[in-house]
Amino acid sequence: MIYKGHIIWVDDEVHHLKPHIMFLESKGYKVSSVTNGIDADSLNKKNRYDLVLLDQNMPGLDGIETLKKIKSHRESIPVVMITKSEDEWLMDEAISQQIQQFLIKPVSPNQVYIACKQILEKNRIIQDKTSADYLQDFQKINQDIDFISSPDAWWNLYLKLVKWQIKFEEHADLSLQNILADQIKTCNQLFTRYIEENYEHLINDKTQSLFSPAIFEKYAKPILEKKNKVCIIIIDCMRCDQFLSIYSHLDSLFNMDISYHLSLLPSATPYSRNAIFSGLYPDELIKRYPKQRDLFSNSSQGLNKYENELLIDQLSRLKMEDKKVHYHKIWALEEGKRFSKKINNLLDKDVLALVVNFVDMLAHDSSKMEVLKEIIPDDIGYRHTVKSWVKNSWFNDVLKQLSESNFEVIITSDHGSVKVNREVMVSADKDASSGVRYKYGRNLNTRSKNVIKIDEPQKYRLPAFGPQFNYLIAKNDSYFLYPNDAHKYKNKLLDSFQHGGVSMEEMLVPVIKMKGFK
Incomplete structure (x- = not known):
């Protein structure tokens, strides 16, 4: 018979419980018994029991006093209280001491067995x-x-x-x-x-509304047409598994419905997030906004600095220029705290647009800081870090306030990320972009099959800046290196989280529609 654990049963009438003890032993449990709390406390200090079955009404120490002594020595030990008392104060006190179950006598051997099984064999x-x-x-x-x-x-x-x-x-x-x-x-x-x-x-299929440019019209516009308020939150670089890891937490605040969109290629912020705010594909964006063309063509910083203007222009094209809008980008802890304190002053707006950079910064910095590589060595570590941030940061305060407001909330991301471990050598001139999973420039080339080479950018709705302009997009878990500095950057980038390429993690992005319970 398989040994399933050691139980101590504390009851001044334990001699009447022989049938119960024999039944538990027939199921693979070892059962020790004592008639009072003092002996139970003493034995608990000498032995490592897996479960305590505890009566309340005993001479000397009662059940609650015994429970406190047992827990003071080993707080994590599971306890089931089995007693004749139905007093509610006792139930409240036992629950406050974190017992696992409360059973009212008389109990059958099978009832006790089920309680033990649920605790000791559940995992x-x-x-x-x-x-x-x-x-x-x-x-x-x-x-x-x-x-x-x-x-x-x-x-x-x-x-x-x-x-x-x-x-x-x-x-x-x-x-x-x-x-x-x-x-x-x-x-x-x-x-x-x-x-x-x-x-x-x-x-290029105009009947589809799968990609980043369709998000606002597909999800936010119907809410505004009903004269309701909407808050769209874009958590830069947040993946599906990270969203699901916080789903139960969000479920305590909102009614939710989950859908998805496809990130554009390259699956990177300058393309996908600009597309969300503008409602335009990259080739349309640079035609409508010449200053964006200049930024792209020079591989400049600040490719997303006009998002507020892009959103207002999109609302105008959707015939919603009368909507009051507030856009806010949060890139640091103190900025997040300031926003959470002033959100109540923004509840008169029709549209709140919030960009949160924490997850993206985590991915980027993990390739630069050894301590972050230890904290997020893999997908599980990454999920746990994101989950902890959501539950314990200013962002949780914002979610709570939104859940109590009249806003409907849409949470999504512009793209995800993937852990890279396969290098791909590329050749490019000095003016090529610096992306790890995507590059654009003139005459980019590689011999690797782990790359999508785009020589006709217009077919992918991407801008081209001059003749022989092309893109390289990494596939699966590959990343780009130049031959002359491969060793230097391989050590830095290997096993880091990157984005811009083709993978399920980067391109299949959740869209969570949420509404508070009020």
Whole structure:
């Protein structure tokens, strides 16, 4: 018989509970028993029990006093109180001491067994079930993946894989996590092939509203047409798995509905976020705004510094120029705190547009700072860091205030990021852009097959600045190096999170529509 744990049962009438103890022992538990709290406390200091079953009405120390002594020695030990008392004060006191369950006598052996099983075997049962369900899903995904032929189908597949990632953080063994990682890698290769073969058609299909330029019209405009207020929050560089890791927290504040959009290529802020605020593709953007053309052609800093103007112009084109707008970009902690304190003064606006750079800064700085590489060495570390930030920063205060307001909220990102580990050598002149996962300039070249080479930018709705102007877009988990300084930058960039290329993580971006409960 498999040993399932050691239980101590504390009850002054424990001699009447022999049938219960024998039943638990028949199920694989070792059960020790004592008749008073003093002995229970003494034994708890000498032995490591997995669970305490505790009566309330005992001579000497009562159940609550015994519970406090036991918890003072080992706070994490789970406790089930089993007593005749139905007093509500006792239930409240026991719950405040963080007991796991409260059972009212008389109880059957099976009731006690179920309580023990739920506490001591829960993780194993969930892990076994999770593993079995994933292996079944693994086979179905492998059968179906060759027949995926639409962005919607790719989103549904990716969402399913990400949900498995979240589940596996707590309830799967390392071997299954490795299987899932390999499956995601295979899916990414096929997704990349799909994008390579279909992107040109999708982006030029006027019946589609899949890409970054459609977000405001598709999600915010219907809200404004109903005379309601909308807040659109763009968390730069936030991925689907990071969104799902905070989903339960958001669910405590809002009713939610999740959808998606496709980031433009390159999957980078100058293209995708400008597209969200302007409602325009990059080739349209530079025609309408000559100053943007100058910034792009010179690979200048500040490619997104006109977002407020772009948004106001988009509202005008949508015949909503009468809407009162406030745009705010938050790039530092103190700025976020200031915004959270003044948001109540902005609730008279029709449109709040908020850009938050924390996640993007985290990705960029992880390639520069060794301490960040240790904090976010992988996807799990990245998710945990983002989740902790959302729950403990000024941003949580903003979400709480929005949930109590009349605003409907849309949270999305401009693109995601991917961990890179395969270098690709490229050749370019000194005026080429400096991106790690995408480059543009004149006569860019590479021999690698892990790159999409765009020699006719207009077919991808991208601007071209002169003859022989082209783009290189990294595929899967590759990143770009120049041969003359490859060693220097390889050590810096390897295993860092980057964006601009083609992967599910970068291009399949959640859109979460939220409304408070009031």
